[in-house]
Amino acid sequence: MTLSSLKIGLVGAGGISNSHLPHLLTLGADVYVFSDAGAADLVARHGGTVVDTLDELLAIVDYVDVATPTFTHYAVAKRALEAGKDVISEKPLARTDEEAAELVQLAERLGRRLYPAHVVRFFPEYVRLHEAVQSGLLGDLAVLRFSRSGAFPTRTPWFADRALSGGIIMDQMIHDIDIARWVAGEVVRVSAVSNRAGTAAAPVEAAHVLLTHASGAISHVAGIWGPAHLPFTTEYSVTGTLGSLEHSSVAERNYTAHLLEAAEQGGLLPDVDPAENPYFAELREFTEAFGGGPEPRVSVVDGAEAVRLANAALLSLETGQPVELVSRVDASAEAEEKRAL
Amino acid sequence: MxxxxxxxxxxxxxxxxxxxxxxxxxxxxxxxxxxxxxxxxxxxxxxxxxxxxxxxxxxxxxxxxxxxxxxxxxxxxxxxxxxxxxxxxxxxxxxxxxxxxxxxxxxxxxxxxxxxxxxxxxxxxxxxxFPVRFASTFLHLKADYDAGALGDVFSVRGSNNGKLPSAREWFTDPALSGGGALVDHVVHIADLLEALMHAAPLSVTAVANQKLYADRAKAETAGLVSISYDNGVIAAIDCSWSRAETAPTWGGVRLSVAGTRGTVDVDFFGPRVHGLDSASGVPLELPYGPDFDAALLGTFLEAVGTGVQPQPDGAVGLRTLKIVLAAQESVATGRTVQIVEG
Incomplete structure (x- = not known):
C-alpha cells in the first residue's frame, strides 16, 4: 500500500520527534505537527505542516503519533483514540499502571490500534537475539544481562523529575525490561536499586533491576544516565542450556575514526546504520499495520506490561524489597468482563 | 622467624x-x-x-x-x-x-x-x-579513582563468569564448598569494590537458578546480585557459571565503573589472540598477560618477611563473605537482606 493519501498527526516536537518526523515523511505520509512549543522549528527542519491545536489536528488526520513527554502520553493517546484514530505512542505507553491499563481497554473497546514505540525491538542485534531464542538455538534460558548507558537527558527538565518521567527505569531501562520479557518471557518478581548523584546542573542517575521470569530465568538490567560526554552504548549477554549470545555496541563498531576534528561525543540515542534505521523500520511496521498489514512485533499489552514492570521496580526502590507480580490479567478477558457488567 | x-x-x-x-x-x-x-x-x-x-x-x-x-x-x-x-x-x-x-x-x-x-x-x-586486585588494570583504575578522574562513582557492574568447576568434585558439593556460583564468584568482584572504594555494603538482593549444568550441579549455577553501599554506590554482580564446558577459555572477570566524570570498563582477563581451528571451525582463543597469582603471592611473601599485615586481610574476607551469605539468604527468602556491621 502507499501512504501518500494518509495523514498522520505528530503530537510533540521534542527530541524523538526529530527522529519520527523525517521517517514519516519518507514513508510518504502527510504529517501535521501539533506541539505546545517547537512545532514551527521542527517543521522548518524536516517538513510537514504545523497545526495550532490538538482538536484541529484530530480533525485532519487519520493516525496519531504521540511523541510528547511521558506524563502526557495517556491524555493525548486517550483523546486520539476517542476521536477514532489509530495511535502510535512513544514509550512508555503511560506513566502509571492504571493509565496504561485504561488505554489497553479503551483501544480494545473502540476497536482502534494502539502501538507502543519500543524501538529496541527493531534494532537488528536484538532481533537476532529474539530470533535465536525463539528458534531454540540457546535452549532453556538461564541468565540474561542487559546494559544501556548514555548521557543524562538535561535538554528539558521533566526527565529529571521521577514523578513525571519515572526516572531512568521508566524512561531508559524500560527498553531492556521490555526486551528481557520479549526474549525470556513473563516476569514474576522485580527488585531494583537506584542512585542519583552529581549536581542539579549536571546530574547522573543509575539503576540495577533484577527480574525473575516465570520460566525461572533471571535477568539483570543496568542503566546509566551519565555525564554529558558519555557515548550511548548498549550490551547484552544471554546464556541458555544450549548456548550463549552476547553483544556490545562498542565492540561491534564498523567505522572507527581518529580524526583531528573529532566528532561530537555524548549520546541520548544510539548510533544506527542509516541503511537499516530501526526508527524507520518501526514506523513503517506500525503504519503498514494501520493500512491493513500484519500486526507489529510489539502490542499494546506489551507496552502496558513494560510499564507495569517498570513501576514494580520503582515500588521496589520505595519499599527496599523485591516486588512479587500477580500474573497479568489478560487484557481482552478483562475488557470482556467489563462489557458483561 | x-x-x-x-x-x-x-x-x-x-x-x-x-x-x-x-x-x-x-x-x-x-x-x-x-x-x-x-x-x-x-x-x-x-x-x-x-x-x-x-x-x-x-x-x-x-x-x-x-x-x-x-x-x-x-x-x-x-x-x-x-x-x-x-x-x-x-x-x-x-x-x-x-x-x-x-x-x-x-x-x-x-x-x-x-x-x-x-x-x-x-x-x-x-x-x-583475591588475586584480581593485583592486576595492573585494577591498579590503573584505582589510580584514576583516587585521583578523582571518575568524579563521584555512583554505579558499578561486575561479572565473574566461568565454567562449572570440574577438576575437583568438592567445588559443587555445598557441604564442602558452601554453595554454588554465589560462593565461588561473588567475592572476587566484592573484593575489587572493597579495594576501590573502602565502602561498607548495606543491603543485598540476589536471584539464582540451577538451569545450567543442571545434571551435575548440587547448588545454584547462575546468580545475579545487587548491592547498596554506604557511600551511595549501587553495584550488580553476575557470578554465574555460564561459560559452556566446551568454551575455549575458562571465563573472565569484568568491571564497569560509572562516575560523574566518566566511566571505566575493565576486562581483567580480556587480552587474547583470536583464531580458528581449521579442522573443526572452533574458535581459538589464546589469552595472555601477567599472572595475578604471582603478584598476590609476592605480596604475601614480602609481608611474611616484614611482619606487616598486607591487604586483602581477614576483615576483607569477612566482609565479602557477609555479602555472599546475605545473597544466599536473599535467594532463599526472596527478600532484600540488610548487612549488619560488626
Whole structure:
C-alpha cells in the first residue's frame, strides 16, 4: 500500500520527534505537527505542516503519533483514540499502571490500534537475539544481562523529575525490561536499586533491576544516565542450556575514526546504520499495520506490561524489597468482563 | 622467624583447591623459599592429589599436617575445601605461621570470625587470596579513582563468569564448598569494590537458578546480585557459571565503573589472540598477560618477611563473605537482606 493519501498527526516536537518526523515523511505520509512549543522549528527542519491545536489536528488526520513527554502520553493517546484514530505512542505507553491499563481497554473497546514505540525491538542485534531464542538455538534460558548507558537527558527538565518521567527505569531501562520479557518471557518478581548523584546542573542517575521470569530465568538490567560526554552504548549477554549470545555496541563498531576534528561525543540515542534505521523500520511496521498489514512485533499489552514492570521496580526502590507480580490479567478477558457488567 | 641467612619456609596445606598447583609452581621458582606440602586423606582416584601430585610437581611432601607444621613453617598457604578453611587456619595460627587463605574466607560467619580471632590471638598475618586486585588494570583504575578522574562513582557492574568447576568434585558439593556460583564468584568482584572504594555494603538482593549444568550441579549455577553501599554506590554482580564446558577459555572477570566524570570498563582477563581451528571451525582463543597469582603471592611473601599485615586481610574476607551469605539468604527468602556491621 502507499501512504501518500494518509495523514498522520505528530503530537510533540521534542527530541524523538526529530527522529519520527523525517521517517514519516519518507514513508510518504502527510504529517501535521501539533506541539505546545517547537512545532514551527521542527517543521522548518524536516517538513510537514504545523497545526495550532490538538482538536484541529484530530480533525485532519487519520493516525496519531504521540511523541510528547511521558506524563502526557495517556491524555493525548486517550483523546486520539476517542476521536477514532489509530495511535502510535512513544514509550512508555503511560506513566502509571492504571493509565496504561485504561488505554489497553479503551483501544480494545473502540476497536482502534494502539502501538507502543519500543524501538529496541527493531534494532537488528536484538532481533537476532529474539530470533535465536525463539528458534531454540540457546535452549532453556538461564541468565540474561542487559546494559544501556548514555548521557543524562538535561535538554528539558521533566526527565529529571521521577514523578513525571519515572526516572531512568521508566524512561531508559524500560527498553531492556521490555526486551528481557520479549526474549525470556513473563516476569514474576522485580527488585531494583537506584542512585542519583552529581549536581542539579549536571546530574547522573543509575539503576540495577533484577527480574525473575516465570520460566525461572533471571535477568539483570543496568542503566546509566551519565555525564554529558558519555557515548550511548548498549550490551547484552544471554546464556541458555544450549548456548550463549552476547553483544556490545562498542565492540561491534564498523567505522572507527581518529580524526583531528573529532566528532561530537555524548549520546541520548544510539548510533544506527542509516541503511537499516530501526526508527524507520518501526514506523513503517506500525503504519503498514494501520493500512491493513500484519500486526507489529510489539502490542499494546506489551507496552502496558513494560510499564507495569517498570513501576514494580520503582515500588521496589520505595519499599527496599523485591516486588512479587500477580500474573497479568489478560487484557481482552478483562475488557470482556467489563462489557458483561 | 626467618632471617636473610635461610630461605623462607612455606607450607601448603591441602591440594583440594586447584590453585594449590599454581602456588607450588610459583614457590618452586623462588630461590629464597623452601616448600613443603601435605594433602592427607583418601582422594578420589579421578583426581590427582596427595603424594602423586607432589611427585608430579617435584615438591617435598609429608603425609600429615602434624608433620607439616612440625617443620615450623614461616608461612602456610591454605588451599583446602572452603568448609575446612577454619580448621586449617586455626592449626596454622597455633603453629605461629603467617597465613594466606584461599577465597572465600569461610562458608559461615562463625567460621570466618573464629579465623580472625585465632590469627589475631596468635599475632600472625591472615591474607585472603583475591588475586584480581593485583592486576595492573585494577591498579590503573584505582589510580584514576583516587585521583578523582571518575568524579563521584555512583554505579558499578561486575561479572565473574566461568565454567562449572570440574577438576575437583568438592567445588559443587555445598557441604564442602558452601554453595554454588554465589560462593565461588561473588567475592572476587566484592573484593575489587572493597579495594576501590573502602565502602561498607548495606543491603543485598540476589536471584539464582540451577538451569545450567543442571545434571551435575548440587547448588545454584547462575546468580545475579545487587548491592547498596554506604557511600551511595549501587553495584550488580553476575557470578554465574555460564561459560559452556566446551568454551575455549575458562571465563573472565569484568568491571564497569560509572562516575560523574566518566566511566571505566575493565576486562581483567580480556587480552587474547583470536583464531580458528581449521579442522573443526572452533574458535581459538589464546589469552595472555601477567599472572595475578604471582603478584598476590609476592605480596604475601614480602609481608611474611616484614611482619606487616598486607591487604586483602581477614576483615576483607569477612566482609565479602557477609555479602555472599546475605545473597544466599536473599535467594532463599526472596527478600532484600540488610548487612549488619560488626
Amino acid at each position: 626467618n632471617t636473610a641467612s635461610r630461605p623462607l619456609k612455606v607450607a601448603v596445606m591441602s591440594f583440594a583447591h586447584t590453585h594449590a598447583r599454581g602456588y607450588v609452581e610459583l614457590l618452586l621458582q623462588n630461590r629464597s623459599v623452601s616448600v613443603l606440602t601435605s594433602d592427607p586423606g583418601i582422594h578420589s582416584p579421578a583426581e590427582t592429589r596427595g603424594r602423586t601430585l607432589a611427585d608430579e610437581l617435584g615438591v617435598d611432601y609429608v603425609d600429615t599436617y602434624h608433620e607439616l607444621l612440625a617443620w615450623q613453617p614461616d608461612a602456610v598457604i591454605v588451599t583446602s575445601e572452603n568448609a575446612h578453611h577454619r580448621e586449617h587456619v586455626e592449626l596454622a595460627a597455633r603453629a605461629g605461621a603467617h597465613i594466606l587463605c584461599e577465597k572465600p574466607l569461610a562458608t559461615t560467619l562463625a567460621d570466618g570470625e573464629a579465623m580472625l580471632a585465632a590469627t589475631q590471638a596468635a599475632g600472625v598475618i591472615l591474607m585472603v587470596a
